[in-house]
Amino acid sequence: QSVLTQPPSVSGAPGQRVTISCTGSSSNIGAHYDVHWYQQLPGTAPKLLIYGNNNRPSGVPDRFSGSKSGTSASLAITGLQAEDEADYYCQSYDSSLSGSVFGGGTKLTVL
Amino acid sequence: QVQLQESGPGLVKPSETLSLTCTVSGDSISSFYWSWIRQFPGKGLEWIGYIYYSGSTNYNPSLKSRVTISVDTSKTHFSLKLSSVTAADTAVYYCARHRGYSKSDWFDPWGQGTLVTVSS
Numbered sequence: 001q002s003v004l005t006q007p008p009s010v011s012g013a014p015g016q017r018v019t020i021s022c023t024g025s026s027s028n029i030g031a032h033y034d035v036h037w038y039q040q041l042p043g044t045a046p047k048l049l050i051y052g053n054n055n056r057p058s059g060v061p062d063r064f065s066g067s068k069s070g071t072s073a074s075l076a077i078t079g080l081q082a083e084d085e086a087d088y089y090c091q092s093y094d095s096s097l098s099g100s101v102f103g104g105g106t107k108l109t110v111l
Numbered sequence: 112q113v114q115l116q117e118s119g120p121g122l123v124k125p126s127e128t129l130s131l132t133c134t135v136s137g138d139s140i141s142s143f144y145w146s147w148i149r150q151f152p153g154k155g156l157e158w159i160g161y162i163y164y165s166g167s168t169n170y171n172p173s174l175k176s177r178v179t180i181s182v183d184t185s186k187t188h189f190s191l192k193l194s195s196v197t198a199a200d201t202a203v204y205y206c207a208r209h210r211g212y213s214k215s216d217w218f219d220p221w222g223q224g225t226l227v228t229v230s231s
Contacts, residue, residue: 002155036217045205046156048219052211057219089156093214099171100146100218102156 003028004090004103011109012080020075020106022090028101030071033093037066037075040087040105049088050075077108085110113138115206115222123200123229129193133206133222140164140186144209146218147180147191149202157202161209162189196229203227 005023012018022035029035035053038046048057050066053073065076073092077084090103119131133145147159160170162180170178174193182189193200203226207218 034211034215034217038218045221045224046218047221048217051217051219052215087154091156091217093216095214097172099160099169100158100216102158105154105156 002104003094003097003101004092006088006090006103006106008104009107009109011111012077013111014080014082016080017076017078018080018108019077020088020090020108022073022075022103024071024073024092024101026071027096028071028092028094029068029073031095033095035066035068035073036091037064038089038091040089042086046089080110082110084108113208113220115208115220117204117206117222117225119204119225119227121226121228123196123227124231125197125229126195129191129196129200129204129227129229131191131204131206131225131227132188133190134188135208136187140182140189144216145182145189146207146209148205148207148218148221150205150224151202159191159193159204198229201227201229 037050039049040046053068054066087105089105094101116134123129141164144161146161162168177194179192203224205224207221209216
């Protein structure tokens, strides 16, 4: 069982907007540690998508955005495209573990 | 541009030690933290531990008694050893570089991953 909680799956039609939640606790997200997001396409390694809650690395489209509030964070994807179909993971630091923790992952299906 | 490549046996017998190496190319190991992360068949990710180029380490408490991460003196690769493995250690093992700052760092880039199966 993952320390950070994500919905197992979300779906949306092309062009729509979807959000993926990431719920933590007072020892991780709620303790003001940053949240980061990764995209994992089938058969590949996770790739950094959002860092520091809401920053996009070079090359990541501005259709992807992140936010954080309290003990939760969210990843929003607007203008859904077929190529966005992938698994998405959130990650933060946990003071109880003294290390990094991940969400269980969310599978995005583009209908 | 830094690239990471994991290598090691794809099959390990129960109770034996899993040994993997991550070769870093395109940049120096110096001045960065480097982690091992694994992904179980059910897709969940677990951070195993990290090493600083100087050799200092930090391990996931749930694995601490079985894990050793080391960095080679030439600073071109770092390694993972996980002892007394069981079928529950079957996973894809990734190495990754830390970016950012202490307690708010992220992983970028990742290696391509290597599947390790524990079976007799």
